[in-house]
Amino acid sequence: MSRLFVTPALTGALLFALTASPESFREPLLAQLKQYLSATNIARTITALKWLLAIGLASDAHAWLSEFAQNNFRLQSEKHRYDWPKEIAVVTGGTGGFGSLMCKELAEKGVNIMCVDIRDDLPPDMKNNPKIHYFKCDVTNRQAVADMAQQIRQRHGNPSILINNAGISGDGSMFDQTQDSLEKIFKLNVISHYYTVQEFLPAMAKNKKGHVVTIASVASFVSPPGLVPYANTKVAALSFHEGIQHETRIFHDAPEIKFTVVHPTFAATPMAAPFMDDLAAAKAKVIKPTMVSNAVVKQVLSGRGKQLIIAPGTHPVVYLRSLPYWLSNLGLKIADSPMKKQLMIMQEKRKLRQKQ
Template structure:
């Protein structure tokens, strides 16, 4: 509700006409409106509306420029090249959780989906038409190559890649074992090199594609007890930014979209061991369908960029004074206080 009020107050479509009616409309209209307003200091009212209009216009211009930049400086896309009934999407870690919901959302729009995962499909996906399963360890370059070859032979070349596979640990830096540390970096970050190396060349050849990564609000700050997880998500953000630059300037193919999504705490198997601690800390937990719906919508709208499902000012955290950054980090210190084994997201 507060966001709705904020967006209404700062909308130029609201403040602009209102300012006109109160200052420049015919006297009969202006006077009638002023009589109905329970405000005596009209000078302050007019000044406030002017500031709100100016701020709203700046926000609107900023959004337009940001969307343009996220779209690799392409002003208008040729969406006619996308035919959902012929498109093939690869979803890593798509057997359960957010990935499974994304797979179902894509096939409901006619897209064929290849799920690659070490775990078998969940029961609600087994009989779902247009979903094919390829057992694959995404931390193995050879396994990804083998899965890619099988997918192209059966379904055709994928035009959509969703790097959703992820695992998480809850534990302090001194407690994490070398095996778990290696595993979380391999699954959450290194695997994205392997999948992009496997599927990007076909997208470049066709000058069409969309690569999406599932990151986290942890991309923007480190959390005690989850330093390994946060580090991989910071890396995922850097990978997304660098990939977008290489697609534009190394392969001269800005038509290929790149998206990264940053959900907050989401009710998945990864978060389940932490739910009590999060609730005690007053943190809300998102429904995984909210995340999946946002990802599917981004694909269907043929848009690239960042999707932030949390405080929209999070990317600006590093621009704040150090003392304020540290106060924000201090508030997260008790959110991951239990030890948990690795769980698939």
């Protein structure tokens, strides 16, 4: 709703009606308003509309320029170069959560899906789809990724779409983390991206056609207590996205390759299932997984790259990094007391679960 008030189409139309429309329309409108508002308040309303229009136009320009930059300052989409029934997409972590939804949605569009995960086989709702092919692989193992990639190339050809979706969550204080838990989350959430890109990006660059999608999080912008390792990996995922886009231009001379980074908030996926009670108690916004999968599929099909922030109600978090440190940290400090209370409740619940 707040976005509506700075939509240029609305504020511009209202401002035009009050100040620049034909007199035969404007005068009766102002006369009607004067029955409810003083001349001073009408003038203030017009001034407010001017500011809202300026803010809306600036916001739209900011969004357009950001997407322009995300596409290497190229106006033209690469959509015309794709023949979807002939395209091959690799989706890691493809059997559950966002991954399974993206696999099925892309398959519906005719794309040939190489679903990658660590379970023995596809789940029943994906198994009979002729467009979805399964490859069991531990993407944290460099040799396993190389073997999987070789199988895909031999059986199907070079992929033009790579969606690095595989990931795990983590919770608890930094001081509760073990060597195994830290290595596991960083290997899967960050290092595996290097392995898959090393295998599939060179052919994309050679063909001057491809799209790499990185699933990050709103935790890329803020590291909440109790989720620090997870947030660290998502900061790294954002940095990976930015770095690989730049390197592809510099080292591969392939500005045609598209890159998309996705920042969802909490979603009702199996990964979040253990924390749903805690999220409900904290009154956290939990989105439907289809909001993420739909957005990713739409972006891939557009032939353009973008930074997708899918976090209703939490957009201000994104801008914390651009504020002076004292101001952003002040905002976080204000939340200390309620967050501390909630974390204590979560810790007690975790102890009870461990005893059981």
